[in-house]
Amino acid sequence: MAEVPEVEIIARDLRQAVVGRRITEVEVLAPQAVRFPSPPEFVSALRGQRITSAHRRAKFILLSLEDGQTLAVHFMLWGSLSLRPVGSERPPESLVVLKLDADEELWLTDTLGYARMAVARAAELTARLKLEELGPEVLDADFTVDRLASRLSRRRSPLKTVLLSQRVIAGLGNRDADESLWKAGLDPRRLATSLTREELTRLHRAMREVLEEGLSLRGTQRDLFGVKGQARHRRNVFECTGAPCPSCATPISHSRVGGRNTHWCARCQPESGTPAGPTQGLLL
């Protein structure tokens, strides 16, 4: 439920509503949600700190603290952050609660319980979370077709598998990878190294459009304030197995690629040859 558009929306909300505020209390309700340091050290590292900035890198949210440390948050599959007035009823899936200036609370919630937080000085955090090893951000202005081409040339695996690796390219999750490949008219099972220049151009454009659209609709989930995003009904292939392709009406195929659920249109995304591609189709 938490792909890059959803994470970016929360990061933007945090920049607006949480930066400049002070963490006055910390409650660790689920100790496994704190990656490092130990939960008691985590609490004392955060307590009293003012939050000075909020950024996203891949699917991490990074909150800078005034003493130079950084709080990292990762939602994994179903995690989220919510900002609510003190006294609001906390959902049972709350993992960590940060009280802000005595009047609001920031909740890390996750029904699956995989979401994680970590605190350390920037250099240590970068090393332990391997942030330097992450690939270029799809949404960055300097992410060019050339950059995509050189990143994809590094691994001989199925396109879908390579696109999901944040160490190759940072930006696509399972849903957005399937949607991007559909828009680009590319079979997810093709070797990542096999794309022509024209196909790379289509993929580059599709990836950026998919993420931008998700952002403009404010994601599929609730934002920091509990408002639902509108992107959830804008899927063309993801979890649409058997439904007609929006471009050509062929039933959408489904299988596992690299252990992940994968959905595509066998007609618009042929294994080889010169596809028409849904971008030249009737819809969207």
Add this chain to the structure above:
DNA sequence: CGCTACCTGGGT
């Protein structure tokens, strides 16, 4: 590099 564990709620 590909597979599995991690965990709980909701869907089948």
Add this chain to the structure above:
DNA sequence: ACCCAGGTAGCG
């Protein structure tokens, strides 16, 4: 009663 999940670390 199963089964499965939009992510990732860690293992063989």
